[in-house]
Amino acid sequence: MEKNYKVDFGQRLKIERKLRKLTQEQMAEKLDISLKHYGAVERGLTGLSTENLIRLSNILGLSLDYLLKGESSADASPLEEVNQLYLSCPPYKRLHLLNVLRSAVQLSLDELSDE
Numbered sequence: 001m002e003k004n005y006k007v008d009f010g011q012r013l014k015i016e017r018k019l020r021k022l023t024q025e026q027m028a029e030k031l032d033i034s035l036k037h038y039g040a041v042e043r044g045l046t047g048l049s050t051e052n053l054i055r056l057s058n059i060l061g062l063s064l065d066y067l068l069k070g071e072s073s074a075d076a077s078p079l080e081e082v083n084q085l086y087l088s089c090p091p092y093k094r095l096h097l098l099n100v101l102r103s104a105v106q107l108s109l110d111e112l113s114d115e
Helices: 005-019 024-031 035-042 050-060 064-069 078-088 091-114
Strands: none
Touching: 005 035, 005 050, 005 064, 005 078, 024 035, 024 050, 050 064, 078 091
16 A cells, blocks of 8 residues: 555644744745645645745744655754754743753763863
């Protein structure tokens, strides 16, 4: 049985949109497409243009490899991974995540100064 990439893509897109507390209407507006078209994309009935795939990648802060195939890029930078983690947090928890990261950096710096 052949894998249905459009359906898988649509499911990933829906999950990532909801993680960011965005509505279908907001996503359609950001992509400059109709709500009907966007809904069909999430249901796996149609796709997006290359331009809109790139725009979507930028909006969500996710690699095209992940969006299209569900795979992380082999060469994904640590900065991209941190960005993906940050964007996957609900907006009200992002400040907490940043504080945790700052504390971890400070602990690392303190350990280096003790050596």
